Amino acid sequence: MNQEQINKIFLPxxxxxxxxxxxYGGTGLGLAxxxxxxxxxxxxxxxxxxxxxxxxxxxxITFDTIEADDxxxxxxxxxxxxxxxxxxLLLICDDNxxxxxxxxxxxxxxxxxxxxxxxxxxxxxxxxxxMKKGEKPFDLIFMDIxxxxxxxxxxxxxxxxxxTGTPIVAMTANVMINDLEKYKMNGMPDFLSKPFTTQxxxxxxxxYLTPVSMSAIDEQEQEREKDIxxxxxxxxxxxxxxxxxxxxxKAISSGxxxxxxxIVHTLKGEAGMLGKSMLQxxxxxxxxxxxxxxxxxxxxxxxxxxxELQSVLDELKPLLDEPRGKVEYLSKEDALALINxxxxxLENINPECVDLLDEIFAIPGSENLANSIEQYxxxxxxxxxxxxxxxxxxxxx
Numbered sequence: 001m002n003q004e005q006i007n008k009i010f011l012p013x014x015x016x017x018x019x020x021x022x023x024y025g026g027t028g029l030g031l032a033x034x035x036x037x038x039x040x041x042x043x044x045x046x047x048x049x050x051x052x053x054x055x056x057x058x059x060x061i062t063f064d065t066i067e068a069d070d071x072x073x074x075x076x077x078x079x080x081x082x083x084x085x086x087x088x089l090l091l092i093c094d095d096n097x098x099x100x101x102x103x104x105x106x107x108x109x110x111x112x113x114x115x116x117x118x119x120x121x122x123x124x125x126x127x128x129x130x131m132k133k134g135e136k137p138f139d140l141i142f143m144d145i146x147x148x149x150x151x152x153x154x155x156x157x158x159x160x161x162x163x164t165g166t167p168i169v170a171m172t173a174n175v176m177i178n179d180l181e182k183y184k185m186n187g188m189p190d191f192l193s194k195p196f197t198t199q200x201x202x203x204x205x206x207x208y209l210t211p212v213s214m215s216a217i218d219e220q221e222q223e224r225e226k227d228i229x230x231x232x233x234x235x236x237x238x239x240x241x242x243x244x245x246x247x248x249x250k251a252i253s254s255g256x257x258x259x260x261x262x263i264v265h266t267l268k269g270e271a272g273m274l275g276k277s278m279l280q281x282x283x284x285x286x287x288x289x290x291x292x293x294x295x296x297x298x299x300x301x302x303x304x305x306x307x308e309l310q311s312v313l314d315e316l317k318p319l320l321d322e323p324r325g326k327v328e329y330l331s332k333e334d335a336l337a338l339i340n341x342x343x344x345x346l347e348n349i350n351p352e353c354v355d356l357l358d359e360i361f362a363i364p365g366s367e368n369l370a371n372s373i374e375q376y377x378x379x380x381x382x383x384x385x386x387x388x389x390x391x392x393x394x395x396x397x
Contacts, residue, residue, distance in 0.1 A: 001049040010035050010045075011288055032176075039177045080202055084211035085111045088139035089349070092116045093123040093155065094171065095147040096266050097375040098236055098273060099194070103142060103171070104376035105229050106201050111212070112139075113349045116376050119147045120155025127159050127166075137164040140208050142171040143188060146265050153186045160187030167208050173269055195273050198222065230274075231319070232374065237270055238316040245306050252295055261290040271312070279308040328362070332392055335363040339389050346373075346382045353381075365391060 001009070009031050035045045038059045049055035090107060092114050094100050104114050115138070117123035123143070130137060141159065145152040156168045170183040170191040183191060192204055244267060251260035264287045271280035282305045289297055330338065338359055345353040353373055360370045369388055372381035 001055060002051055006047055006049060009047075036176050079199055080206075081217070082214040083110065083217045084202055084206055085213045085215060086205060086209045087212050088112050088209055089136075090114045091123060091126060091138040091141045091166075092376075093118075093120060093142065093147070093152065094144035095119055095262075096144070096269065097240065097377070098233055098270050099144065099171075100376050101232065101236065101374065102195075102229065102273065103201075105225075105232075106198065108354070109225065110202070110205065112205075112209075114376065115349055116378070118377075120150030120152055120158075122149075123155050124150075124158050127162060127164065131162065131164065137166045139166070140205070141166055141168045142192065143168050145170060145172045145174060145183075146262055148259075148262065152188075153182070156183075156187040169204065169208075173272070194269055233270075233273060234316050235319050236374070237274060238313060238319055241267070241270075241309070242313060245309055248305075249302075252290075252297065255295065257290055257293060257295055260295075261287060264290060267309070274312070276308075276312050279305075279312055282308045329364050330359070330362045332395065336389065336392055338363065339385060339392070343382075343385060346378050346385060349378050363388065363392075 011032060031045075038045045038061065041061050041063075043059045043061040045057065045059045047055060047057050090112055092100055092103055092107075094103070094116070095118050100116050104116070107114050115126060117126055120143075123141070127138065127141075141156075143152040143156050147155075152170065152172075156170075159166070159168060167190070168188045170180075170188040171194060172179070172183075172191065173194040175191055175193045180191060183189075190204065190207070192201065244263065248260055248263050251257075251263060264283050268280055268283035268287055271277075271283060282301070286297055286301055286305055289301075329335075338356070342353055342356060342360070344350075345356075354376075357370055357373060360366050360373065363369075366388060369381055369384040372378075372384050
């Protein structure tokens with residue numbers, strides 16, 4: 001390999017020669033993972049390479065030694081044997097509706113309520129408003145890194161200066177050792193990787209919150225909830241991404257590389273949550289090029305992304321035709337009664353309002369309200385509810 005190729009091979013989803021992927025397969029993750037593991041153990045991965053001759057990779061790691069115990073070490077089981085249940089209010093800061101839906105569904109299942117913010121600026125304002133009102137600070141904040149308006153690094157730094165005592169956890173797919181150090185330096189000493197498992201979330205929550213109870217894990221119920229959530233995510237993906245490829249092209253053509261990078265980064269994460277590895281890998285390749293500031297994306301890479309995205313959209317399209325909720329609309333009286341029932345639930349950020357979605361969809365013109373609740377955006381849901389009530393009351397006059 002030449003020096004230019006050596007500089008690329010440690011980047012995720014990158015290979016020294018892209019033709020290798022086409023001929024032999026592979027995602028370009030092996031060396032990136034190896035480098036991260038070696039660095040986590042305090043070492044450094046070195047490479048010496050001569051074109052047409054070969055390459056040599058090496059590393060050295062120093063371990064501390066301890067006196068061996070004659071007794072057999074106890075095997076530690078890292079899986080929780082019981083499901084924790086908490087009380088508390090968390091702030092979720094993430095610009096991606098799908099990410100917000102996933103984390104909020106998980107939090108609801110363990111008794112936690114959540115307030116959502118679409119970017120760092122909104123998150124700062126929500127923290128500031130609670131301080132002004134003399135309300136109890138959030139018990140925990142989950143902070144995405146890449147967001148429009150204000151990113152997670154800047155937001156976490158500002159919130160830390162408020163000295164509320166609320167721990168801030170980075171919620172991101174970028175968990176290389178240099179990324180984690182940057183998060184720590186900016187007020188986020190811990191992280192939750194995307195995508196995460198239920199057990200990973202539970203263990204992290206137990207580091208900062210004390211469970212009010214523990215209950216037996218119902219594996220069948222967990223699988224059922226997992227299937228329901230997966231279908232919701234599929235439906236949101238097809239709803240929100242039908243024009244996504246055109247949006248990427250427009251951003252690149254206009255020179256807004258930062259916007260293009262954010263769109264592709266979001267697509268990569270959503271594809272991962274849906275288990276669409278081919279789309280995820282294609283998006284990751286283009287994300288890496290955009291991250292370097294390049295607007296010259298090879299045409300075959302863009303065509304591949306377009307093809308993989310369209311394939312997923314075509315696969316999920318039948319979900320849009322599935323009947324949802326009640327076939328018959330509610331009467332105006334029943335609709336207003338449901339709205340009156342829903343209003344205090346939204347005011348108190350009660351996640352149980354999600355259980356009313358089938359009834360909400362039976363109200364004429366309730367799409368914005370239902371979609372906001374589905375995405376756990378309670379502020380937008382309240383605005384939609386007030387507008388919907390106003391229209392219904394006007395029609396009653």
